[in-house]
Amino acid sequence: MxxxxxxxxxxxxxxxxxxxxxxxxxxxxxxxxxxFRTNVRPRVKGFVENVNSFSAQEFKKNFHINRNVSDYLTAKYASSSWYTTRSYKGGRQQTPVETQMLAFLWFAANKTTIREMWRQE
Structure with missing residues (x-):
């Protein structure tokens, strides 16, 4: 009906x-x-682009590691058996491996989500 x-x-x-x-x-x-509420979650746009514009000091301050360590961890994660690409074509695009690693490192260093940080600004 x-x-x-x-x-x-x-x-x-x-x-x-x-x-x-x-x-x-x-x-x-x-x-x-x-x-008719839908679960619309705020999305952080341009996160990787913002992080890529960080100086070496800003990167270390926010992530508590050097950028080359982050790049090494991203490469190791991408080549590991833990990272799998989706086989189906529907829905949202898969989050790039670099974004996944930077989001994890941000959370590990700051004990807060990126969404919460950008919401406060």
Whole structure:
């Protein structure tokens, strides 16, 4: 049974207005975002490009290792049996091995996720 989205939103809007009992009514966009919520996770764009622009001192400060150690670890991980490429073609593109390693090193050095760090700025 398919329900018309606008009818559903109007019904929910009426219920919300009755429950909240305020003079201002919620907008359709607010209600729609609550009812039809999708798990949209903020993505950090350009992480590797930002890291590649770090000086040697900035890299060491943020990752607690030298850049050439990071490059060595990335190469070892890419050639190991732990790193596998996807065989199917659907969905998002696979995260590049360099991005995976830098994200892990960032977490290991800072005990926080990159997403949390960029959200605070």
């Amino acid at each position: 398919e329900v018309n989205r606008s009818i559903l939103l109007n019904s929910i809007n009426e219920i919300v207005n009755e429950l909240v009992d305020t003079s201002s009514s919620s907008s359709d966009n607010e209600i729609e975002s609550l009812v």
